[in-house]
Amino acid sequence: MNTIPSSRHLVIVRDSFAEKLLELAKQALAADQVIPYLGPGLLRLSSAEPTVPFTSEAVAAALNTRMPAPSKIRTNMWSVAQFIEQRRHRRTLQTWMAEIFAAPAAPTVLHAWLATLPLSLIIDSWYDGAMRAALADAGRTDVVEMQGITRANEFGDIWTKTYDLSGNELESGSVAKTVLYTPHGSIRPAANFLVADSDYVEVLTEIDIQTPIPDAVKERRNDRGLFFFGCRFNDQMLRTYARQILKRSIGPHCTVMDAQTLTRNEARFLAASGITVIDMSASEAVARLVGARTAADGQDQLRGHL
Known part of the structure; x- marks a missing residue:
């Protein structure tokens, strides 16, 4: 069977x-x-092995090497970070991250x-900066990045800061052809x-009424859908x-x-959100999107270009 609707409409x-x-998604992206x-x-x-952690559990493990957290929270990135902030100050947590x-x-x-x-909006939900680097490598000058920020060191109603690809901070509300939104x-x-x-206490209090989300993001998502790639939703924070x-x-x-690896909570979230699962390996999907025979071939092409 090729299409599998569940009792929860996943x-x-x-x-x-x-x-x-996937071909339709490729056309829609273009x-x-x-x-x-x-x-x-x-x-x-x-x-090659990624140079930075690519799961929240890996970040938690890296933080634990610097300051061991209690065993009951040791694998939870958000709780480990909170433990460090409370005992060693925010500056220490910032330095270690x-x-x-x-x-x-x-x-x-x-x-x-x-x-x-020619994308109007790209959302990057991780800390690594690879999407930003790709835009800079492409010579793009029509991009601004809107980053979510901690309010620990801020005064006033500030939820994001805006930068150009050279690293200059811009006035709040600055926009361009492409907005790169990094909410975390x-x-x-x-x-x-x-x-x-x-970091999330005030954000989660306000996010239901959309206050922390930049206006440019709200405007550009209204008449578009979302294509998720490299994402898991096995934590309530990520789903929220x-x-x-x-x-x-x-x-x-x-x-x-990979549909076989979905947790029950992920399946419920995807069903409730109307997100269709393309059950395909990431490498095959990338190869089909970019036109390479395999994702590794695509990486070789990229290295040759750069």
Whole structure:
């Protein structure tokens, strides 16, 4: 069976149906009709080991090497970060996160391909800065990045900061052809990280009424769907953010995932959000999107180009 609707209306497409939907997603991306929503799993496409962590559990482990947290929270990035902030101060947490993500993350072939498209909005939900680097490598001068920031060191009603690709901070509300939205922050250019539980207290209080989401993001999502790649939704924090960014987006929405690995909560979230699962390996999906025989071939092409 190629299309599998569940009792909760989760739609999973496979085989020829998956290939057709991915081709439609490719066309929609090229026509700026859908928004790429990128997750840390995208970093695994490279044949080389990623230079930075690509799961929240890996970040938690890296923080634990610097200051061991209690066993009951040891694998939870947000709780470990909160533990460190409470005992060693915010500056220490900021320094350690910057160390963990200091090594530049090389853009994948998918990052590079997306950087060539006339996209109005790209959402990057991880801290590595690879999408930003791909846009800079492509020579783009029509991009601004809007980063979520911690309010721990801020005064006033500030939720994001805006930068150009050279790292200059811009006035709030500055826009361009392409907006790169990094809702959890990013290592570059200023090491902004939403990572501790305390970072999210006010955000989660306000996000239901959309206050922390920049106006440019709200406007550009209204008449578009979202295409999720490299994302997992096995934590309530990740589901909450994605749900609120999806809000009022006209759709349709789809994600590339291995359906066999879906948790019950992920399946419920995807069904409730109307996100169709393209059951295909990430490497095959990237190869079909960028036109390479395999994702590794695409990476070789990218290295040759750079």
